Amino acid sequence: AQSVTQPDIHITVSEGASLELRCNYSYGATPYLFWYVQSPGQGLQLLLKYFSGDTLVQGIKGFEAEFKRSQSSFNLRKPSVHWSDAAEYFCAQDMRFGAGTRLTVKP
Amino acid sequence: SAVISQKPSRDICQRGTSLTIQCQVDSQVTMMFWYRQQPGQSLTLIATANQGSEATYESGFVIDKFPISRPNLTFSTLTVSNMSPEDSSIYLCTHWEPLYGYTFGSGTRLTVV
Numbered sequence: 001a002q003s004v005t006q007p008d009i010h011i012t013v014s015e016g017a018s019l020e021l022r023c024n025y026s027y028g029a030t031p032y033l034f035w036y037v038q039s040p041g042q043g044l045q046l047l048l049k050y051f052s053g054d055t056l057v058q059g060i061k062g063f064e065a066e067f068k069r070s071q072s073s074f075n076l077r078k079p080s081v082h083w084s085d086a087a088e089y090f091c092a093q094d095m096r097f098g099a100g101t102r103l104t105v106k107p
Numbered sequence: 108s109a110v111i112s113q114k115p116s117r118d119i120c121q122r123g124t125s126l127t128i129q130c131q132v133d134s135q136v137t138m139m140f141w142y143r144q145q146p147g148q149s150l151t152l153i154a155t156a157n158q159g160s161e162a163t164y165e166s167g168f169v170i171d172k173f174p175i176s177r178p179n180l181t182f183s184t185l186t187v188s189n190m191s192p193e194d195s196s197i198y199l200c201t202h203w204e205p206l207y208g209y210t211f212g213s214g215t216r217l218t219v220v
Contacts, residue, residue, distance in 0.1 A: 034208055043213045044150075045198070051208075090149060092209075092218040095140060 006091055006098035014082050014106045020102050021076040023065075023091030033074045034092040035065055038100075044090070050074060061085070081105055109134040111212035113200055119218045120190055127186045128215045135180035137203075141173070144197040144214070153198075156183045173191030190219045 005024040007009045013019050025031055035047040048059025055067040076092060086105045090096040112131045115169045119125050130139065141153040153160040162175040164207055185193050199210040 044211045049208045099149045
């Protein structure tokens with residue numbers, strides 16, 4: 001069965017620092033991969049998605065993710081984190097969600 | 108992308124009762140999905156609801172507990188039956204569009220007391 005792994009339960013970064021959230025997916029011929037963000041008490045917002053084509057995907061709010069088939073990874077990155085980025089981030093493959101990574105941003 | 112509306116947005120229910128959650132999409136969609144997000148947890152797929160066929164349930168979820176209707180291409184309901192405090196969760200409706208992927212409703216926050 002498909003599975004999505006987010007190895008980091010909680011990450012803390014300083015405001016202005018770079019960010020990388022890890023995501024590993026299980027084998028799939030053409031995986032549909034997503035990153036979502038959920039702020040406290042809010043719904044899910046789609047940050048970006050990968051279906052095919054260019055392996056570096058640009059999303060909203062300055063986020064990007066890179067699909068690496070050889071590593072079965074789809075890590076989310078942002079060069080400079082803002083305090084408003086503090087939230088829960090979910091990676092998903094097709095209909096399966098990872099456990100999530102909670103991001104804390106230090107002033 | 109299509110817009111999803113869910114009702115109610117939140118509810119507090121007595122144990123042993125049932126709640127029906129409605130999901131309305133502003134365009135016709137083939138596949139709709141229901142998820143549960145327990146407090147502090149990730150999203151778990153409950154079932155896939157296609158119009159004209161019975162819902163397909165994931166492991167751990169059964170029709171008697173979570174009956175689903177899909178009467179047309181824009182509407183679906185999920186009922187949480189004989190509720191217990193363990194059913195306290197956010198329930199989310201979503202659908203798939205080829206260009207956009209999954210679009211989620213704002214969810215129904217259910218508390219069972």
